[in-house]
Amino acid sequence: MSDSPRLIEVRAKVLKQNDLLARSLRERFHAAGVYVVSFVSSPGSGKTRFLEGLLTLVGRQHRVAALVGDLATENDAMRLKRAASRVQQITTGTICHLDASMIETAIQSWDLAELDLLFIENVGNLVCPSSYDLGEDLRFVLLSTTEGEDKPLKYPTIFNTADVALLTKMDMAEAADFDRDAAHRNIQSVRPGMSVLEVSAKTGEGMEAVATLLGDRLAASRNSLTVQAAQS
Amino acid sequence: MHELSIAISMIDQIQEESESRGGLTVKAVHLSLGLLSGVDKDALQFCYKAACQGTFLEGSQLVIEVVPIVLYCPACLTESRPVSIQQLACPECRTAGRVIRGHELEVASLEVAA
Numbered sequence: 001m002s003d004s005p006r007l008i009e010v011r012a013k014v015l016k017q018n019d020l021l022a023r024s025l026r027e028r029f030h031a032a033g034v035y036v037v038s039f040v041s042s043p044g045s046g047k048t049r050f051l052e053g054l055l056t057l058v059g060r061q062h063r064v065a066a067l068v069g070d071l072a073t074e075n076d077a078m079r080l081k082r083a084a085s086r087v088q089q090i091t092t093g094t095i096c097h098l099d100a101s102m103i104e105t106a107i108q109s110w111d112l113a114e115l116d117l118l119f120i121e122n123v124g125n126l127v128c129p130s131s132y133d134l135g136e137d138l139r140f141v142l143l144s145t146t147e148g149e150d151k152p153l154k155y156p157t158i159f160n161t162a163d164v165a166l167l168t169k170m171d172m173a174e175a176a177d178f179d180r181d182a183a184h185r186n187i188q189s190v191r192p193g194m195s196v197l198e199v200s201a202k203t204g205e206g207m208e209a210v211a212t213l214l215g216d217r218l219a220a221s222r223n224s225l226t227v228q229a230a231q232s
Numbered sequence: 233m234h235e236l237s238i239a240i241s242m243i244d245q246i247q248e249e250s251e252s253r254g255g256l257t258v259k260a261v262h263l264s265l266g267l268l269s270g271v272d273k274d275a276l277q278f279c280y281k282a283a284c285q286g287t288f289l290e291g292s293q294l295v296i297e298v299v300p301i302v303l304y305c306p307a308c309l310t311e312s313r314p315v316s317i318q319q320l321a322c323p324e325c326r327t328a329g330r331v332i333r334g335h336e337l338e339v340a341s342l343e344v345a346a
Contacts, residue, residue, distance in 0.1 A: 004346060005259045005260070005343040005344060005345055005346060006343070006344055006346050007341050007342070007343055007344075008249075008253070008256070008341055008342045008343075008344055009340070009341050010246075010249055010338075010339045010340060010341055010342055011338060011339075011340060011341075012245055012249065012338055012339045013337065013338045014238060014241050014242050014245060014263075014337045014338060014339060015238075015241060015337060016245065017241065017244075017245075018241075095234075095237065096233060096234055097234055097237075099237075127233075127234070127270060128233070128234035128270065130270035131234065131238070131269065131270040131271060131337065152318075153318045156268075156317045156318050156320070157268050157269075157270045157317075158270070160268055160320060160331065161268075161270070186318075188321075189318055189319050189320070189321070190317075190318055190319075190320055191320065192320060192321040192326075192327070192328030192329070193328035
């Protein structure tokens with residue numbers, strides 16, 4: 001018998017546990033008719049300010065809740081609580097991203113049937129969150145006008161795993177010498193065909209368009225689930 | 233820097249695999265790592281070594297095979313390699329392609345003592 005090593009085929013996804021949990025979360029959300037949207041960006045791109053505005057706007061027509069991830073502090077949750085009644089902070093400690101198990105724990109005591117939309121604000125980080133499925137239906141990536149229009153080229157993976165890009169702080173664009181065309185070009189280069197919306201939570205510019213998009217997606221998701229249920 | 237979390241997930245998974253086969257002595261772990269996986273190869277090597285300490289995988293080698301990005305173009309009906317990670321449209325017709333390879337993050341195989 002030879003003592004040379006033998007090779008065993010495995011082909012197992014490293015994040016299989018997370019993927020399985022994310023899938024079961026997605027099934028639970030769908031069964032309860034909840035549409036889930038996550039938000040990723042670098043720190044300081046205006047995620048919380050944007051969500052404050054969005055929660056207020058969307059909350060007029062839908063029942064919304066939010067989960068917010070941060071390494072430390074509950075500051076963001078306290079801010080968002082002014083805009084929505086159901087807000088839960090996820091403090092990750094040293095972990096630089098949210099994963100599906102953190103979402104599962106955070107919503108443990110929630111009755112999902114009381115919700116239409118759930119927003120998940122990830123930890124400010126343009127690298128790590130890209131690997132983790134959270135069970136969301138739609139992933140937004142935010143890019144603020146003060147960050148520089150080449151961010152998509154520097155962080156292609158996160159832009160490629162997101163569904164919609166938001167250009168935030170449009171009210172600051174002129175002061176920051178923001179090259180709008182270059183930003184759009186760079187986004188299309190790393191994620192061809194991506195929808196891009198321009199917003200300012202401060203002036204309200206573009207916020208209605210985001211609220212409309214989410215309302216449409218929620219309705220479409222519920223329709224397709226009803227059709228699937230009728231066919232099965 | 234989430235490579236430590238990834239390394240720990242890998243070790244858990246290999247442990248499970250080993251137990252299901254009655255216990256393995258693992259010499260090397262072969263990992264397929266897509267260019268769009270969001271995981272850094274060198275950081276993962278470093279974290280793997282650190283995370284293996286005190287486990288049954290201590291001293292094992294991590295062999296990483298980087299998987300290039302492959303796009304499928306629905307207009308040309310062909311598969312192609314993009315010009316770069318920053319240009320992910322079909323190189324021929326500029327249509328938005330679908331990434332069919334490059335997201336991999338999987339343990340491909342294990343080299344075990346015979």
